[in-house]
Amino acid sequence: CVFVVLCLWSFQSVITLQIKTSVLHQVAEKTEVLGALSVKTRRVLKGHGNKVLCMDWCKDRRRLVSSSQDGKVIVWDAFTLNKEHGITLPCTWVMACAYAPSGCAVACGGLDNKCSVVPLSLDKTENLAAKKKSVAMHTNYVSGCTFTNSDMQLLTCSGDGTCALWDVESGQLLQSFHGHTADVLSLDLAPSETGNTFVSGGCDKKANVWDMRSGQNIQSFESHESDINCVKYYPSGDAFASASDDATCRFYDLRADREVAVYQKDSIIFGASTVDFSLSGRLLFAGYNDYTINAWDVLKGTRVSVLFGHENRISRVRVSPDGTALCSASWDNTLRIWA
Structure with a gap:
């Protein structure tokens, strides 16, 4: 023994x-080299009148929500392309949106410095905008939001340099997170049912890992040379990736407490705006300002495929909860579903 x-x-x-x-x-x-990917556009979602800035999948793997510079939030059926709900907000540049775990509500926020929760209804004629409830209030624009593992708590990040945890029912601030020295552009919750940590990235070139219970910054990484536009946890929760204006994506192992991979090519000179992992974690999908999506082999560090189709900057890529599809949002006013 x-x-x-x-x-x-x-x-x-x-x-x-x-x-x-x-x-x-x-x-x-x-490790065995990955074969060529055969990923194509299967759906194009048209309905926004301006740049699509954010999107999120519902856990039912069928519906998704998107927000845009046109001041609208749209709930889509990804199978039929039907618009299930359209919500008009009082401000443009709705920079953040998120689906509640139950699928019964969405959160959205932007240049009005607020993050609101809108309950969804089966009645498609109902005025959802009248039912929206302001939950979070920052002193600058809201750049990102996500529900925790229930509909009752909401995590936000802002241009005021902070992240915050809110109680949805009362709108009370439960915990604030101070540590960034510039705008926070992105956050992501650890992928576990008892996830008490999240990661954030921003214009100070830092990616910080936070303990939600104490509000403490427990790990910090600073190897990018420009703004970090997006952070995303690895499916196991033991690592995360970041996308930056320095035209690289980076992979950090939390257990080793260091950067372990950089995804870059000399031919890529435009900033990376968004990242997400495949369900297995072997692929990293990254959206760039040159209108392309690159698929990287996480282990080998090589580029496996380039996806073309959008006609402007990619603002968000998200793999569906079952891993069978990828949705991308773009400044060309559309969303695309790839499979």
């Missing part, structure tokens, strides 16, 4: 040492 325990401890120590002293592609040298 002692021998087995020692062997296991030794093996884990070697792996940890490898990650700490090597980059990811060196550790994965003997």
